[in-house]
Amino acid sequence: MKIVDVKTENYAWPRPRPITNGKHTYSNVRLAMVKIETDEGITGIGLGEAIGNDHDIFKAIAEYLKPQLIGEDPINVERLWHKMWVPKLVGRRGLTTRVISAIDIGLWDLKGKVTGIPLYKLLGGYRDSVPAYIAGGYYEEGKGLKELQDEMLQYVSWGARAVKMKVGALSLHEDAKRVKAVREAVGPEIKILLDANCAYRYYDAVRFARLVEEYDPFWFEEPVAAEDYEGLAKLAAKTSIPLATGENEYTRYGFRDLIAQKAVPILNADPKILGGFTEFMKVAALAQAHDLDIAPHGLQDVNIHVVPAIANGLLLEYYPVQLDPMWEKVYNYTLKLSSDGTVSPPDLPGLGVEPNYEELAKYRIG
Known part of the structure; x- marks a missing residue:
């Protein structure tokens, strides 16, 4: 079997209303796809991470x-x-590297199709279902504390x-009130994950962590800039909340350096960003060697294959x-999410x- 062509397709469609995290606002949903064609008529599909208006660059790479x-x-x-x-x-x-990731995912899709x-x-088969968290809690126009509580209660139902919620776009005390409201709504048994999307300097992340520790967050995700390893270490030394990061980290070398800080017990490694499944499995093995867990960032359609494949797969987004x-x-x-909060591949x-x-044809942009 030989590869005869590599093609890209990019799509974008509007959201009902924009959503905002700690630093960015998203008005559209975007899908980047790579199709790897072979001389035996089997095509591998790779899903990529396309952000903003970069589809022309994605195609050129x-x-x-x-x-x-x-x-x-x-x-x-x-x-x-x-x-x-x-x-x-x-x-x-x-x-x-994001385009390499999409191509690599497409190659693995081909490998699975060839073997059936x-x-x-193929990646490990550690288990057949995984616990999931629902990623929501974005800032939206007209969403107050009651609407945020209702959203989270719906997910629990x-x-x-x-459940995950965004922090970092409001003042420290306003966001702390949002965390308190969610904890009061969902009760003590539901895990609440906080995601700042790199919005804080480490000293404000320390202050915010102190404000919300009493609400027992399961993790504090991307509290500081992706490259601020020193800030992560300083924050980890001052809070009991486990830190999670890594969605903007690349390759095994980036994770080697992140792990060396001994500050982050949960890695949000994303196959669509760090180098595909081939590189993800190296990161997973490196994390296992340090007894760290992985809760990948990103599309469930991709990550449903890596979380159940590895022994240290923690949660599916x-x-x-x-x-x-x-x-x-x-x-x-x-x-689909099962009634017990798990998802099966x-x-x-x-x-x-x-x-x-x-359906997708209506929204093709490149």
Whole structure:
């Protein structure tokens, strides 16, 4: 089997209303896709992380990488990863590594389709279902404390045993009131995850952690800038709240340096960003060697294969229908949260993703 072509498709559709985290506002949902075609008629689909208006750049990088892939056996994922990742020119960090990630995911999808095995089993198959948390609690126009409480209670009514909310866009005391309101609404047994999206300097993160510790957050995610390893270490020394970070970290080398700080027990490694499944498994093994857990950031359609594949997979991030008007329309198979708060991977070869092109065609941008 040989690779004969690599194509990209990019889509974007509007949200009912913009959502805001600690630093950014998102008006659209975006989907970046890589399609790897072979001479045997089997196509691998890779899902990527496209942000803003970078779809033209995403496509250009994929075109640049294509000559490294044409004529190659797609099963040789390790060989192809190292052909693409040449840090002097391409890779290390940023959009180039994100495109490599999408291609690598597509290669693994091909591998699963050729063998007829779901990816979570090919990658390790540690278990058949995983606990999930629902990622919500964004800032939205007209959303006060009561609306935030109602949102979180709805997630709990679906079976969720963990919920995530955003912090960092308001004053420390205003956000502390939001955390208090959520804890009062969901009770003591539901895990509350706080995500600042790098909004704080470490000294304000320390102050905020002190304000909310009494509400027993399960973790404090991305409290400071991704590169502020020293700030993470200073914060970890001053709070009992476990820290989580890593969604903006790249490759095993970035995670090596992050782990060396001994400040973060939970890594939010994202296969769509750090280098694909090939590199993610190296990060997972590195984390295991340090007894650290991984709760990947990002799309459940991708991460449903890595969380159950590894022994240190902690939680699956699950985006609800409220955040995406195309929910249940993007793919012909949609992952569902079970009443016990878990999600099971699809019993389908490869990634188990079959795009609904009829619906997606309305929103193609490149």
